[in-house]
Amino acid sequence: MPFKDLREYIAFLEHHGDLRRITAPVDPELEITEIAHRLLRADGPALLFENVIGFDMPVAVNLFCSHRRMNWALDMDNADALASRLESMIEMVQGGPPSGIVNKLRTLGRLIHVGSFQPKTVRQAPCQEVVLTGEDVNLYQFPIIKCWPMDAGPYITLPLVITKDPNTGVQNYGIYRMQVFDQSTTGMHWQTHKVGARHYRASGDREDDRLEVAVALGGDPVAIWSGSAPLPPDIDEMLLAGFIRDEGVELVPAKTVDLMVPAHAEIILEGYVIPGEERLEGPFGDHTGYYSLAEPYPVFHVTTITRRHSPIYPTTFVGRPPTEDYWMGKVTERVFLPLIRLILPEVVDINMPAEGIFHNLVLVSVKKEYPGQARKNPSEVAWRVANNLNPGTDLIIADGPIDDLDVASPTPRFGSKMGIDATRKGPDEGYHREWPPDIEMSEEIQQRVSRRWSELGLDDLIPSHGI
Template identity: 30%
Template sequence: MTPQSPGYDDLDAHLDKLAAAGLLHVIERPIDKDREMHPLVRWQYRGGIPESGRKAFLFSNVTDAKGRSYPGAKVAIGALAATPRIYAMGMGKPEADIGETWLAAMAAPIAPKEVASAPCQEIVLTGDDLLGEGKGLDALPIPISTPGYDTAPYFTAALWATRDPDSGIQNLGLYRGNLKASNRVVVMMERATLAGGGVHWRKYKALGQKMPVAVVLGAPPIVAFTGPQKLPLDTDELTVAGGLAGAPIEVVRCKTVDLLVPAQAQVIVEGFIDTDSLEPEGPFGESHGYMALEEYNFSMTVTAITRRTNYTIASIISQVTPCESSVIKKVAYEPLYLNHLRNTLNIKGVTRVSMHEPLTNLRRFLFIVIAKGTPNTEVWRALLGTASFTPAIGKFCIAIDEDIDPENTDQVLWAMAYRSNPVTDTHVVPNRGKGHGPALPGGAIDSTMLIDATAKGDLPPVALPKKEFMDRARALWEELGLPALTPESPWSGYSLGDWSPEWDACAARATAGDWLANGRRSAAHVSTTAKPQDPARGIVLDPA
């Protein structure tokens, strides 16, 4: 067996670190992978548990609907990205450094290192060992993700390795895989976003050849993270993974196809994808929150399965967001968008990009946080740059001010309600692809709406008590033994520019019990010409 590579953890070492950090539920009782496993983990996301309380799950006693067991096999769910903290542990970096780590790795990739033997090839199964019930794919504990709707177990955390027949460059893509037989699986390589595997398939089809493919199950986390990342089409994800690790990723050549795969992976499924015909795939519960209905996709015939003697299958919890599928993208995509706007497009007023996660799954709503004083022309450049950065992401792009928390949808709606005028502050861009999700009735071509919900000038203060009074009240709350508080922003008032020292002084007199002096002040400025609700500005503070 090849010793553990320096610079990065395999999945087992990563799970050990999660356990040590108190971030792993180890479930030792029998759990049915077909009916119980994913629903159990799903409650972590639909049961009111805050993100900070979510953990990874490791199932060590896996069964199926027929009562079969899987000796030597475990299933991990949430181990890659149940939370940003778990993702950061897989990267070996603090959460705050994730964005810069990605940018540095893409700028300085490190080529993989080929080895002669590997843990992922301790056991090699070919020929008759792949055929029949309980053999081949049917011997692997692959869960059903959406019991009651999915038609089969699915690969959800699998990296599909293919090679461009023209350039020879490999690609690793994260695609869903519908198990069909002990030696057959159908994969969806999304056409709309130019998935690398799909591009390669078209080239092999033009050559009249089957496409060699290798499916990596249980990759080292630092390799697994490259699959869903938005990398340029002709980039070998293994080189970027090396950049992330700061060391070459050890790879081994497959047994029946000419592809290189991570040596420290858990399981490798090798084979060829037919380029003459397509097979129905699905339905499958997707991360846009709807069932992906049955459609024609790429059929792979398995020629070998290699694995460790004792192995762990990684499965991603997906479907309605938030989920692991959305977290693994959110923490990586947002820094790339920010870098694109600030450094590529040179828009210095952009301070943050946030992708809305609950239910909408990142792609539909993007919030761009803009610094106060940024020219309106730059706000619109930021909106247009966000909408055009990658295909199928950014149906609604909304610019907001720094006092608006983009993670709080109520605050974004508040900004839209009071800081934007639909006539002047919205723009619709046509000819956007339908992207990831059910097709809109009435047409395949979608559009993008850009909304400038930034303040166009000064606004009155936020109508909550000032911080000093809220702090005092919170201390009193705790002294009284009232229920524990989890403050929601905004929890105190603050100025947005349209306020005067005179009004501050009047408010101070009121909190000092001298409100009668404010009444004498207003009585001294009675007007016989003002109309109801005319502004009363410029009134000086009269002596008490």
């Protein structure tokens, strides 16, 4: 059975020995990241910080950062089993393999409308037990963490951002980071290709004075993950969540914006963005392993907060891979493989290594090769190449002697080799932008956490000196 909300999922993890409660006081600025990062690298449990300094609200982290946790969260044996179910559904909907690229792309839309996957509307919901408006709206009531030393401030890192296409009325759910500027405004990190950014631009094209936005924190784990899924713009992510759950997600009308929000979320932020209004956002320790530098992004104005009586604040952090988004992304890779095969039937398998952060590098096994060829284990080189390579200037081709066994060259023992310059570039190499620094925790925080490791009650998992 799928989990109703984040609380059921946390209770399940604790019952299976895969969640640890931390009762010692912990600072939301950097300390939570450092502790959680150490446990992530050691394949440790999820964490629930119950004594966050300055707050009476617990913080949950590392909820999805292992294959077993993702399997539990999505109520599946494994992602390949879910992919097989999707593949069977494709055949059922189409009555056989679809022909033509357009028909193949339309299959996804028809597929997720099959069965009882549609969201269910309710009129009362736990996420609206408390309603705050006016001067009671204060983002600083939540233990929003600062992840890395050079971050511009605290960031909401696991939000389900909800917008509606101004032209079609179709809702979109996406996970976009949100820098907290003050008690009622944040940045909205809508990259150009994201659907939320399309809705933002569409509002400006229509000369709408604002685009309504809601942000859900917590809720059903499947719904949270679905916000990260790369669906076409006209497909509601809650339909995909319903397919995975095999039952519809419960939604409730927001209190002050014309949007439907997950009924079992912990916290809902309601408000708007104004087309054309932007503010400098960043730096932020990003999932590339580097800081993304400050750039202008839209401003989200929070006008209403609804929440449970005693909410749990869910968060995550990213950085040099792998971090939690890696395990979330690996499910996407497996689940979407059948859809890739719809378009490219010669594909046998794919693997998006952690170092490629799911958009810079993909290993593909096709039918002329052996199945599973893409199952490799790249590390430092793959990470640097995926992030530092500019193909126009950094590919080096040279002719010369080659191994006798190299069959790719048209002539024996002589051919070409390719080198990749994945180093940090400077002005003397024509690179005049500022090169972003690697993400590293400060020595002060590392030492502080090491000194407090026993107090945190984590020595039985990994010793502080062995991390």
